Every structure is written in C-alpha cells, then in structure tokens.
Amino acid sequence: MLAMSTEKQGGWSMYTALYRSFRPETFDGILGQEHIVKILKNQIKTETTVHAYLFCGTRGTGKTSTARILAKAMNCLAETGERPCGVCANCLSIKDGAFMDVIEIDAASNNGVDNIRELRESVKYPPAAGRCKVYIIDEVHMLSTGAFNALLKTLEEPPENVMFILATTEVQKLPATILSRCLRLDFKRVPERILKQGMRDICSQIEVRISDAALGLIASNADGSVRDALSLLDQCISTGDKTVARDDVIDILGTAGEEIFVEMTELVLERQIAEALLLLDRILQDGKDVRQFMKDWIAHFRSLLMTKFIKNPEEVLNMSSENVDRIRKQSEEIELGFINDSIVKLSQTLTDAKWSTQPRILLELCIVKLASDLGGAPAIPVVAAPAARRPASSTKNSTEQSNAGEMTADPQIKSKSAVKRSASISDIDCDRLWHAVFEDGEALKGSFNLLRVGTKLKEVCEDCFYVEASNEMMETYIKENSSDLEMLMEKHTGRKLRLECTRNIVSGRDESGKTAEDLADEIGNKFGIHIEIQ
Numbered sequence: 001m002l003a004m005s006t007e008k009q010g011g012w013s014m015y016t017a018l019y020r021s022f023r024p025e026t027f028d029g030i031l032g033q034e035h036i037v038k039i040l041k042n043q044i045k046t047e048t049t050v051h052a053y054l055f056c057g058t059r060g061t062g063k064t065s066t067a068r069i070l071a072k073a074m075n076c077l078a079e080t081g082e083r084p085c086g087v088c089a090n091c092l093s094i095k096d097g098a099f100m101d102v103i104e105i106d107a108a109s110n111n112g113v114d115n116i117r118e119l120r121e122s123v124k125y126p127p128a129a130g131r132c133k134v135y136i137i138d139e140v141h142m143l144s145t146g147a148f149n150a151l152l153k154t155l156e157e158p159p160e161n162v163m164f165i166l167a168t169t170e171v172q173k174l175p176a177t178i179l180s181r182c183l184r185l186d187f188k189r190v191p192e193r194i195l196k197q198g199m200r201d202i203c204s205q206i207e208v209r210i211s212d213a214a215l216g217l218i219a220s221n222a223d224g225s226v227r228d229a230l231s232l233l234d235q236c237i238s239t240g241d242k243t244v245a246r247d248d249v250i251d252i253l254g255t256a257g258e259e260i261f262v263e264m265t266e267l268v269l270e271r272q273i274a275e276a277l278l279l280l281d282r283i284l285q286d287g288k289d290v291r292q293f294m295k296d297w298i299a300h301f302r303s304l305l306m307t308k309f310i311k312n313p314e315e316v317l318n319m320s321s322e323n324v325d326r327i328r329k330q331s332e333e334i335e336l337g338f339i340n341d342s343i344v345k346l347s348q349t350l351t352d353a354k355w356s357t358q359p360r361i362l363l364e365l366c367i368v369k370l371a372s373d374l375g376g377a378p379a380i381p382v383v384a385a386p387a388a389r390r391p392a393s394s395t396k397n398s399t400e401q402s403n404a405g406e407m408t409a410d411p412q413i414k415s416k417s418a419v420k421r422s423a424s425i426s427d428i429d430c431d432r433l434w435h436a437v438f439e440d441g442e443a444l445k446g447s448f449n450l451l452r453v454g455t456k457l458k459e460v461c462e463d464c465f466y467v468e469a470s471n472e473m474m475e476t477y478i479k480e481n482s483s484d485l486e487m488l489m490e491k492h493t494g495r496k497l498r499l500e501c502t503r504n505i506v507s508g509r510d511e512s513g514k515t516a517e518d519l520a521d522e523i524g525n526k527f528g529i530h531i532e533i534q
C-alpha cells in the first residue's frame with residue numbers, strides 16, 4: 001500500500017483513490033482549464049466574483065475541484081499572496097469537508113422541492129465561520145421542476161455573502177431562467193499531453209516508474225477526463241508494482257477505447273477477416289458485451305461520417321482532440337459508401353440481435369459481409385483458425401472431433417445429384433470447413449451435432465455447396481436447416497452460397513463404418529424417438 005495515499009481511519013488503514021488524494025488544492029493545480037482559472041483568479045484579485053456560477057463539462061474535468069478551490073478563495077485567511085493559500089485554517093478545514101460555510105449538495109439524491117426550501121431557509125443566516133457561504137450543487141440538472149423554481153427565487157434575490165456554484169454534465173437540461181442568472185464556465189476535456197504530465201508528476205511523488213507508452217495509453221483511454229485517467233492509473237499500481245509498462249495497462253484496459261474500433265474498421269477495410277474475427281474474440285473474452293460492441297462500433301462509423309462533412313468535428317464528436325485526430329485520419333482513408341454500408345448493416349444486425357440468443361454469430365457474419373462486399377475477389381475462407389472461433393464453453397468430445405476431421409472421400413460413393421455443377425473451388429479443405437461450420441452451428445442449435453455423423457461437405461463451387469447426406473432422415477434435416485447452414489457457410493467463406501443436398505445411395509454402411517441401424521439408433525436417441533429401418 002502506498003504511503004502517500006493511505007489515511008488512518010479508526011485504526012484501519014484505508015486506501016484513498018489517487019483522484020481524491022491528489023485533488024488540486026489551489027488554482028495552479030487544476031489541469032487543462034487555464035481559460036477558467038484565469039477568469040476566476042482575476043475575479044478573486046479584483047473582488048468581482050458573482051453570486052452564481054454554472055460549471056459545465058464532461059465528468060472528471062475538474063468542476064467540483066474548482067468549485068472547492070473557489071470556495072476556499074472566498075474564505076481564505078491569507079493576508080498576502082494569491083488566494084487560496086491552501087494552508088490556512090479555513091483552507092484546511094474546507095479541504096477536510098469540515099467548514100460550516102461550504103455546503104455541498106448532490107442534486108442527484110436531493111432533487112425535491114423540500115430540499116431546496118431547506119436550502120432557502122439556511123441561506124438567510126449569515127456565514128458562521130468565514131466571510132462567504134458557498135453552496136456547491138453538483139449534478140444540478142437532476143433537480144425537479146419545482147426545485148428549479150424554488151432555486152430560481154433564491155438566485156434572483158441572493159443574500160449578501162452567499163455564493164452558488166452549480167455544476168452539471170448536461171447543461172442542455174437546465175431551464176433558460178437558471179442559465180440567465182449564472183456566470184457560465186465551460187470545462188474542456190483535458191488534452192492528453194497535460195494528462196500525461198499530471199500522471200507523471202503523481203508517479204514521481206509516489207515513486208512509481210511508468211513508461212511513456214503506458215502513460216500515453218492511459219491518457220488516450222481517459223478521453224480527456226482526469227478522474228478516468230487517475231482511476232486507470234490506480235488500477236495499474238494496485239498490484240503493488242513499482243513499475244508500470246504498456247502491457248500492464250493493456251491487461252487492465254482489456255481492449256476498450258476508440259483505438260479498438262479504429263483497428264477493427266481497418267481490418268475489415270483490408271479484408272483481413274480472420275484477424276478481425278480473432279480481434280472480436282479477444283474483445284468479447286475481455287468481457288465486452290456483444291450488443292454494446294455493435295452500438296459502439298456504429299458510433300465509431302457515425303464519427304467517421306461526421307468527420308467527412310464537418311471541418312471542426314471536435315464539438316459534435318464529444319471526445320478528446322487526439323481521438324478526433326485518429327478518427328479524422330481513418331475517415332480520410334475510407335469511402336463514404338463503405339461508411340454508409342457499415343452503418344446500415346451493423347444497425348440491421350443490432351436489431352436482429354435484440355431477438356437472438358446468438359448475437360455473436362450475427363455480428364461475426366456481419367463482419368464477414370462487410371469485408372466481402374468491398375468488391376474485388378471474394379474473401380478467402382477463414383477455416384485456417386477454427387479453434388479461435390470455438391465458444392469458450394465448448395465441451396466437445398475430442399475423439400469425435402478427430403474422427404470427423406479424418407473422414408476422407410470415398411470414390412465408390414455415387415451421388416444422385418442431377419444439378420449441373422458450376423466450377424468447383426479446388427483449394428478448399430471441405431472437411432475442415434464443414435467441421436468449422438457445424439461446430440459453430442452447435443452453438444446455434446444443439447441438434448446440429450447430428451451433422452457430425454450423417455453428412456459430408458462434398459464440394460464448394462462459385463455459387464453453391466454440395467452436402468451429402470448418408471440417409472433420408474439427414475437429407476430432410478439438412479433441407480429443413482438450409483437457411484442456417486447457408487448463413488454459417490457465408491460466415492466461414494465470405495460468399496453467399498446456395499445449399500445443394502444430395503443423398504449417398506450406397507446402402508449398408510456409411511463412411512464412419514456405422515450401419516443404418518446404428519445411425520437410426522443414434523439419431524433416435526438424440527431426438528428421443530424410435531426409428532424403424534425398412
């Protein structure tokens with residue numbers, strides 16, 4: 001445990017988050033809000049502060065910290081020098097949250113009229129210990145309409161020696177009447193360069209060695225929020241390690257952040273389907289929700305779209321300028337048609353996924369479609385790495401698997417297909433491809449494991465694939481499930497292929513050495529029915 005961040009409370013050693021233990025105590029400690037600090041410092045110096053401030057901005061940009069510093073400045077006892085001094089009795093008392101005249105209210109939990117009436121009552125009394133009573137109302141947009149009206153009355157006729165600091169992340173939810181009574185100050189997302197410097201300073205104080213790459217990765221994922229940056233840093237050092245490298249950060253982060261969507265889009269653009277599916281696998285294994293991933297990816301494409309049309313997209317995109325640069329760079333390399341197509345396809349997949357128990361397969365198929373529809377030669381089948389796509393919960397019988405893999409074509413078997421075949425694609429390993437297809441299918445439908453024993457993928461052509469069934473029952477089963485099989489084949493080959501089912505008319509034994517009776521028993525057991533062979 002770190003000495004710097006440890007406080008004794010009732011004999012217990014409590015760990016205090018970096019964000020709390022390194023809260024700025026004076027104006028100079030505030031990161032990345034120079035425009036606001038300049039105004040406030042000047043108002044303090046010239047004694048021109050106003051009765052009501054409105055601090056707006058995304059979370060973790062320093063609104064509450066700045067409000068407390070302003071409250072200190074109003075009550076600081078320092079005779080000379082800049083206020084707040086941070087060391088006088090009043091400054092220290094405010095820091096500890098023990099100063100009677102600084103009242104913090106969380107509007108999220110105190111949002112009723114009664115709470116504001118109470119506040120209006122207490123406003124009437126003069127400051128008890130300091131020069132100015134300061135009310136800090138956090139998340140002020142959460143107040144009810146009645147509470148807003150009650151607050152408005154107080155803001156209209158503020159008593160002497162009272163200051164209100166309203167803070168909000170959603171300024172658009174505030175009534176215009178409130179806005180017009182306050183001096184509004186907008187907190188910006190903190191640039192990565194400044195976040196990095198801030199974290200570097202903290203690390204040197206707590207004697208942690210951290211690489212520049214690690215700092216960069218934390219900063220880009222914090223997306224302009226000091227709080228997010230420090231809580232990530234907290235996680236990185238929570239193991240007690242005194243050195244932090246980029247890989248340690250990746251371990252903590254998993255694969256969240258804008259970068260992952262840039263990478264995923266890049267892979268699809270380059271039609272590296274296998275890599276894209278493996279990346280998705282990694283993301284999902286890290287605990288990301290499939291549907292949430294789709295939503296975030298759609299948001300990424302929206303950002304790409306905005307950047308194509310808007311010259312200065314920072315405002316609309318609501319993200320750090322470094323992330324905007326990443327988006328801009330990708331947007332320049334990408335066709336409008338592809339962005340459009342991706343949004344449409346992903347949105348459709350997301351809608352389908354709402355009702356599906358297998359949203360992951362739908363997303364995988366969508367990735368294959370996006371890459372395949374880019375034009376040019378059809379995408380390469382991705383049977384190369386079937387293991388990576390197998391669900392983690394898979395409990396496959398390994399001997400069964402290898403048997404299926406070893407099935408070889410039997411030249412003696414005649415096919416009764418009358419369909420004229422188009423050119424066969426010779427470089428496809430049919431057994432491996434089929435294996436990958438029904439393994440995937442088992443996740444979709446338990447009965448797909450029937451395909452292991454009774455079917456064989458004979459050939460894949462330009463526009464269709466031929467599946468041979470060893471008996472009539474399997475033929476029926478395959479035909480009934482043709483649309484699922486076509487979907488799975490599309491996912492694994494990147495082509496829209498039509499299923500052609502044929503029946504192996506060699507009687508007696510099928511390729512696995514089983515008699516028709518064995519097979520009937522096996523299938524009958526799976527379905528819980530009795531099958532009579534005639």
Ligand SMILES: [Zn+2]
Nearest residue numbers: 076085088091
């Ligand atoms: Zn002071």
